[in-house]
Amino acid sequence: MTHPTITIALAGNPNSGKTTIFNAITGTRQKVGNWPGVTVEKKEGLVHRHGYDLKIVDLPGTYSLTPFSIEEIVARNFILDESPDVVIDIIDTSNLERSLYLATQLRELDCKVVFALNMMDMADARGLKIDAHKLSELLDLPVILTVGNRQKGIDDLLAAAVELALSGTPPQQKRKVRYNQEVEKAIDALQRYLTTHLGAALPYHPRWIAIKLIEDDAIIKERLAAIAGDGFAALLEAAEKQRAFLKDRFNDDPEIVTTDERYGFITGIIKEVLTTSPLERVDISRNIDLVLTNRFVGMPIFFFFIWAMFQLTFTVGAYPQDGIEQLFGLLASGVGYLLPPGWVEDLLLDGIISGVGTVGVFLPNILLLFFCIALFEDTGYMARAAFLMDKIMHLVGLHGKSFIPMLMGFGCNVPAIMAARTLESRTDRILTILITPFMSCSAKLPVYIVLAGGFFGARAGTVIFGIYLTGIVLSILTGRLFRTLFFRGADAPFVMELPPYRVPMLKSLLIHMWDRSKMFLKRMGGVILVGSIVIWVLANFPQAPELREGQVQETARLEAQFQSEWQAAEQSRRPQIQARHDQALNALSQRIKSEQAARSFLGRIGHALEPVFDPIGVDWRGGIALLSGFVAKEIVVSTLGVLYAVTDDPQANALESALRAAGMTPLTALSMMVFVLLYLPCLATVAAIRRETGSAGWMFFSIAYTTSVAWFMAFLVYQGGRLLGLG
Amino acid sequence: MQLNQLKEGSWAVIERVGGSGALRRRILEMGLLKGTRIYVEKYAPLKDPMELIVKGAHISLRVEEAAQISVLDV
Numbered sequence: 001m002t003h004p005t006i007t008i009a010l011a012g013n014p015n016s017g018k019t020t021i022f023n024a025i026t027g028t029r030q031k032v033g034n035w036p037g038v039t040v041e042k043k044e045g046l047v048h049r050h051g052y053d054l055k056i057v058d059l060p061g062t063y064s065l066t067p068f069s070i071e072e073i074v075a076r077n078f079i080l081d082e083s084p085d086v087v088i089d090i091i092d093t094s095n096l097e098r099s100l101y102l103a104t105q106l107r108e109l110d111c112k113v114v115f116a117l118n119m120m121d122m123a124d125a126r127g128l129k130i131d132a133h134k135l136s137e138l139l140d141l142p143v144i145l146t147v148g149n150r151q152k153g154i155d156d157l158l159a160a161a162v163e164l165a166l167s168g169t170p171p172q173q174k175r176k177v178r179y180n181q182e183v184e185k186a187i188d189a190l191q192r193y194l195t196t197h198l199g200a201a202l203p204y205h206p207r208w209i210a211i212k213l214i215e216d217d218a219i220i221k222e223r224l225a226a227i228a229g230d231g232f233a234a235l236l237e238a239a240e241k242q243r244a245f246l247k248d249r250f251n252d253d254p255e256i257v258t259t260d261e262r263y264g265f266i267t268g269i270i271k272e273v274l275t276t277s278p279l280e281r282v283d284i285s286r287n288i289d290l291v292l293t294n295r296f297v298g299m300p301i302f303f304f305f306i307w308a309m310f311q312l313t314f315t316v317g318a319y320p321q322d323g324i325e326q327l328f329g330l331l332a333s334g335v336g337y338l339l340p341p342g343w344v345e346d347l348l349l350d351g352i353i354s355g356v357g358t359v360g361v362f363l364p365n366i367l368l369l370f371f372c373i374a375l376f377e378d379t380g381y382m383a384r385a386a387f388l389m390d391k392i393m394h395l396v397g398l399h400g401k402s403f404i405p406m407l408m409g410f411g412c413n414v415p416a417i418m419a420a421r422t423l424e425s426r427t428d429r430i431l432t433i434l435i436t437p438f439m440s441c442s443a444k445l446p447v448y449i450v451l452a453g454g455f456f457g458a459r460a461g462t463v464i465f466g467i468y469l470t471g472i473v474l475s476i477l478t479g480r481l482f483r484t485l486f487f488r489g490a491d492a493p494f495v496m497e498l499p500p501y502r503v504p505m506l507k508s509l510l511i512h513m514w515d516r517s518k519m520f521l522k523r524m525g526g527v528i529l530v531g532s533i534v535i536w537v538l539a540n541f542p543q544a545p546e547l548r549e550g551q552v553q554e555t556a557r558l559e560a561q562f563q564s565e566w567q568a569a570e571q572s573r574r575p576q577i578q579a580r581h582d583q584a585l586n587a588l589s590q591r592i593k594s595e596q597a598a599r600s601f602l603g604r605i606g607h608a609l610e611p612v613f614d615p616i617g618v619d620w621r622g623g624i625a626l627l628s629g630f631v632a633k634e635i636v637v638s639t640l641g642v643l644y645a646v647t648d649d650p651q652a653n654a655l656e657s658a659l660r661a662a663g664m665t666p667l668t669a670l671s672m673m674v675f676v677l678l679y680l681p682c683l684a685t686v687a688a689i690r691r692e693t694g695s696a697g698w699m700f701f702s703i704a705y706t707t708s709v710a711w712f713m714a715f716l717v718y719q720g721g722r723l724l725g726l727g
Numbered sequence: 728m729q730l731n732q733l734k735e736g737s738w739a740v741i742e743r744v745g746g747s748g749a750l751r752r753r754i755l756e757m758g759l760l761k762g763t764r765i766y767v768e769k770y771a772p773l774k775d776p777m778e779l780i781v782k783g784a785h786i787s788l789r790v791e792e793a794a795q796i797s798v799l800d801v
Binding site: 063064066068094095097098101126128255256259260263285286289293294295296298299387388390391392394400494495496497498499500 | 752753756768773775782783784785786787
């Protein structure tokens with residue numbers, strides 16, 4: 001016998017431990033963060049427990065179901081439209097009063113609710129005692145005690161949820177919030193109006209709709225407009241009449257009155273269930289903040305953390321690189337040994353292995369960067385970063401929370417742009433999305449490392465830091481510019497919780513790090529692999545047979561010359577001759593390759609675009625590499641590798657010396673880095689911009705704007721540098 | 728007096744939350760209601776935003792937003 005699947009939604013405040021409980025139930029891997037609102041996307045998990053298939057849906061963490069932010073709208077719509085069998089409301093026990101606000105709204109939604117009193121241990125530590133039994137009685141719903149990060153109570157919680165889902169009783173009707181007489185009268189009147197005029201067509205409980213109309217809820221009004229048709233105007237008028245009455249009676253907006261009353265209801269409950277012990281415990285979080293958000297040392301510590309993050313990423317990350325390079329070298333020689341010479345071998349060696357290899361080398365850097373960001377999130381420091389930075393961000397027309405997406409932009413723009421969802425106002429969100437691409441993502445790093453490392457030697461670190469700084473400054477200027485041009489008016493309120501610091505769990509840190517790095521690896525396997533092949537094809541076709549013939553003839557000539565010299569020479573001089581011969585062959589194959597590249601499709605495109613790239617000091621090969629970077633920024637390096645015909649020689653700095661030989665100077669390298677920093681975002685980012693702004697217009701605007709800024713800045717660097725007599 | 732005039736380390740009781748629309752309601756929903764006791768934990772290093780302790784939770788608020796909240800010094 002098969003049972004139907006039971007749908008269980010998890011609701012709760014940000015930082016209530018909701019994600020931890022979700023992980024404990026489903027065992028799936030996903031982000032757990034301390035930053036308020038990190039769980040933006042709907043996450044699901046299917047489990048089989050207590051004899052039933054349970055579909056667990058993790059709703060975004062919200063403080064309320066008033067539809068202000070995307071999270072709240074998502075959460076409310078899910079409950080309204082998908083009608084989960086049970087909603088588990090996860091309550092942060094040490095923040096009982098505020099948690100109950102969401103709970104009362106859930107109860108009003110007319111769904112079956114189970115409470116999980118989570119993090120009881122934290123409440124104990126703060127001297128709070130909660131009578132769970134009484135709470136259950138007062139609200140007429142099951143209450144289960146849990147400690148999410150120690151897997152305590154999870155099984156009981158699911159058992160209670162399943163039991164409630166299967167019980168035939170309709171959602172508990174009593175013990176909901178009762179408003180004061182006047183408000184109740186208004187609700188009654190509207191409720192009657194709704195039932196008589198719309199009756200069965202009403203999508204939700206009429207009392208709830210009446211309350212929402214009194215609160216002037218835009219989304220509900222929209223839905224009613226679709227249902228009521230012609231009758232909507234009259235309905236709206238009836239609602240307005242009640243609102244006007246209440247406004248007059250309370251001398252305040254009705255939605256403020258209802259909020260106040262809900263808290264009044266909660267205060268009543270709190271009085272009965274919560275006892276605060278007089279014992280004042282030491283609050284560790286507060287003590288940490290005495291230092292980390294201190295007036296004098298707070299900012300320096302913040303900048304130190306950011307600096308340390310970059311140092312760790314770039315210096316420690318450099319150690320495993322040699323090993324990875326050797327691994328790819330080994331692979332290349334293995335393939336070269338196994339396969340007969342021909343275009344298949346060429347494709348594998350020059351297209352795929354060297355393309356993916358040049359990028360794979362940067363995996364350690366990326367793992368470390370994501371580890372640091374996960375550490376900031378899981379400890380709760382991210383919220384402090386927003387607290388410290390809000391003043392500055394506000395000056396440029398942004399919200400302190402915008403700092404988080406921007407910081408994540410240093411890792412990868414795609415999750416960063418998705419993180420902009422935590423911003424409540426649409427204009428803040430779009431603005432943040434538009435400037436995030438100037439945050440130099442980790443995929444651009446390989447380009448800087450090659451160019452700065454090759455042309456600035458010991459000062460490479462400083463140059464790269466300068467490049468990052470340029471991106472930050474330009475994003476700030478852009479923010480200011482756009483705020484005054486497109487988005488005048490008030491920005492969103494900065495009401496944000498600073499959650500208690502938590503000791504991060506190593507496992508969760510590693511999961512975060514891995515989840516994000518996986519994205520990078522997947523792109524390496526997919527987009528970058530395809531990109532490398534496409535570039536290789538464009539660079540090798542159409543084939544120029546006369547080049548190959550020339551190569552064959554030249555090789556034969558060198559071979560003959562070598563044979564005769566070898567025969568004639570004394571034993572002791574033979575190794576020298578051998579080395580010279582190898583070198584000559586190598587140089588020949590390099591020359592043929594780059595000549596082939598010049599005559600290829602890619603070469604033709606590059607030459608056609610020369611007038612565009614010339615003023616910024618980038619030659620046609622650099623131009624091609626930059627174009628190929630649209631697929632993914634990492635590809636710029638591998639394309640340079642192919643175009644400058646870097647030999648398969650596993651010797652380090654092969655690309656740098658090839659670039660130098662091709663006439664690149666420190667100035668052109670700098671100009672190219674600036675261009676790479678700023679120009680059009682990669683394919684995946686462009687797709688994310690399209691999705692998150694909900695508009696192709698903003699996407700095209702972003703592409704055009706970033707690319708123009710990039711060209712202009714690179715032009716300034718190159719031409720300015722030449723005027724100063726550099727390069 | 729207004730909330731933003733309070734010094735670090737002072738207690739107060741909220742008298743009225745002013746302002747309009749979403750901001751006002753958001754502040755109320757975070758538990759900053761009339762009659763609520765609040766403690767000014769600190770101001771950020773750049774003097775804005777400020778950190779309050781409300782019902783055991785730490786909430787940060789911009790100074791200009793705090794200016795909309797009238798309080799009674801206690």
